[in-house]
Amino acid sequence: MTQKALYWACQNFPYVAYFCPQNSGYPKDGFEHLLFAGTESLPNALHQVTDGYKVGIVGYDKKNDFEDLESQNPTLLQFPKEFFFRPSLCIQIHPYGNKATLSSDFGVSLETINQTVIATANAFAEGIRIRSMTRPDEYFSNFEKIQEHIKRGDVYELNYCQAFEGTFTSMDSLRFYAALSQKSPMPFSSYLKVDHLVLVSASPERFLNKKGNILLSQPIKGTSPRGKTKEEDDQLACKLSNSEKEKAENLMIVDLMRNDLSKVGKIGSVKVEELFGIYRFHQVIQMISSVTCVLDKKLSLGDIFKATFPMGSMTGAPKIKAMELIDKYENFSRGWFSGALGYVTPSQDFDFNVVIRSVFLDMLKQTIYFAVGSAITSDALVEEEYQECLLKAQAIREVLYEAQSNSQFI
Numbered sequence: 001m002t003q004k005a006l007y008w009a010c011q012n013f014p015y016v017a018y019f020c021p022q023n024s025g026y027p028k029d030g031f032e033h034l035l036f037a038g039t040e041s042l043p044n045a046l047h048q049v050t051d052g053y054k055v056g057i058v059g060y061d062k063k064n065d066f067e068d069l070e071s072q073n074p075t076l077l078q079f080p081k082e083f084f085f086r087p088s089l090c091i092q093i094h095p096y097g098n099k100a101t102l103s104s105d106f107g108v109s110l111e112t113i114n115q116t117v118i119a120t121a122n123a124f125a126e127g128i129r130i131r132s133m134t135r136p137d138e139y140f141s142n143f144e145k146i147q148e149h150i151k152r153g154d155v156y157e158l159n160y161c162q163a164f165e166g167t168f169t170s171m172d173s174l175r176f177y178a179a180l181s182q183k184s185p186m187p188f189s190s191y192l193k194v195d196h197l198v199l200v201s202a203s204p205e206r207f208l209n210k211k212g213n214i215l216l217s218q219p220i221k222g223t224s225p226r227g228k229t230k231e232e233d234d235q236l237a238c239k240l241s242n243s244e245k246e247k248a249e250n251l252m253i254v255d256l257m258r259n260d261l262s263k264v265g266k267i268g269s270v271k272v273e274e275l276f277g278i279y280r281f282h283q284v285i286q287m288i289s290s291v292t293c294v295l296d297k298k299l300s301l302g303d304i305f306k307a308t309f310p311m312g313s314m315t316g317a318p319k320i321k322a323m324e325l326i327d328k329y330e331n332f333s334r335g336w337f338s339g340a341l342g343y344v345t346p347s348q349d350f351d352f353n354v355v356i357r358s359v360f361l362d363m364l365k366q367t368i369y370f371a372v373g374s375a376i377t378s379d380a381l382v383e384e385e386y387q388e389c390l391l392k393a394q395a396i397r398e399v400l401y402e403a404q405s406n407s408q409f410i
Contacts, residue, residue, distance in 0.1 A: 004116040005035055005091055006174055013037035015085040016193040017055045022185035027277055027290055030187025031351055036087035045084030046302035056084030057341040060334035066306045067320055075333040076165050076369040077362050083194055124176050125403040127169025133331055134162035142329045143382045149325060150378045157252045158316035158325055161373030163332040168366050173198045184283050184395035188353035190341055199336060201358035204281055207311045207340040209351045213295045219253040219313040221375055222246035222287025223388055237285050241278045249375045250276055250287050256312035257291045263307035265293025283395050311354045314338035336360060337371045359396055370396055
């Protein structure tokens with residue numbers, strides 16, 4: 001039913017957003033299982049309280065509005081810096097019993113939606129050509145320069161990313177989303193359509209969650225591949241848990257998030273509820289920490305984002321200097337990548353992910369890009385960080401490769 005509802009929504013609405021927790025056992029749970037569709041965009045939605053749900057995305061370069069920063073790198077796809085819409089259709093899929101609840105501004109039923117016919121071809125994509133925008137020697141050179149900044153004390157951690165761009169001759173983005181979700185089921189899996197622009201995400205990371213007056217952030221730092229056997233998997237999880245390097249990286253971002261949350265939390269309310277938690281996903285093992293605070297109820301969504309955005313795990317620390325160096329050493333504008341996608345409920349609670357392990361599509365121009373990165377510290381090893389980037393891109397590359405026999409990756 002969910003797949004038919006997605007196709008029906010995309011056929012009938014310019015704006016569609018789908019959030020699926022994938023039953024992954026995430027600490028504090030992942031997204032609620034929700035499908036939204038609508039026609040009404042909401043300008044300046046970060047600072048306005050609206051009735052009902054609002055759904056949207058905030059791109060990485062929104063940082064330039066929050067701080068005295070700029071981005072000079074080329075833009076791979078033309079995404080709006082932020083976009084929110086008011087849903088006129090909401091379907092909530094219940095976790096048990098395969099049931100759903102529909103609410104809409106017009107007369108439509110789940111029975112009508114369930115009659116949607118889905119065309120299935122042998123391949124969901126054709127003519128894919130993907131190239132890396134960063135050669136290995138360029139990555140290695142920039143890695144050394146970033147470590148020089150760390151030695152000088154400019155930053156003590158920096159998340160350096162590389163991008164892959166390409167083209168396609170045809171693409172069924174919903175089947176692509178289904179394939180990526182099967183390959184890499186994640187707690188913040190999501191699909192977003194804004195006219196001809198599409199985001200397909202298998203994100204493992206939460207940016208911010210608000211329930212009542214409690215604000216939660218869950219930075220991820222520390223990644224390991226899964227083992228081929230249970231014994232190997234346990235060994236890799238133990239190695240990650242005991243890695244002083246990975247714990248140091250995680251702790252740096254936890255401290256950064258404690259500082260960010262202290263800007264919006266009541267004095268003395270910031271707490272680290274879990275430090276260095278080890279969680280296993282389909283493709284990787286991750287180290288996740290949970291930081292909370294008690295909010296000042298007078299703050300708007302925009303106030304909270306201004307104090308905390310973007311997620312520290314995707315910048316490094318100190319945050320502002322790290323973002324300046326990111327723009328210096330990366331060769332692309334991140335756009336929606338490492339931004340935040342989510343929804344605000346009628347009670348003004350909200351949940352936003354970190355837009356990583358995600359693919360961005362322009363269906364009109366038939367262009368595609370995605371990006372991956374890792375945290376560079378003083379004791380990081382360049383070959384290990386480069387391989388971590390490739391590991392994070394593996395699921396995306398495999399899904400695109402398996403879609404057709406004539407795909408090209410350069």
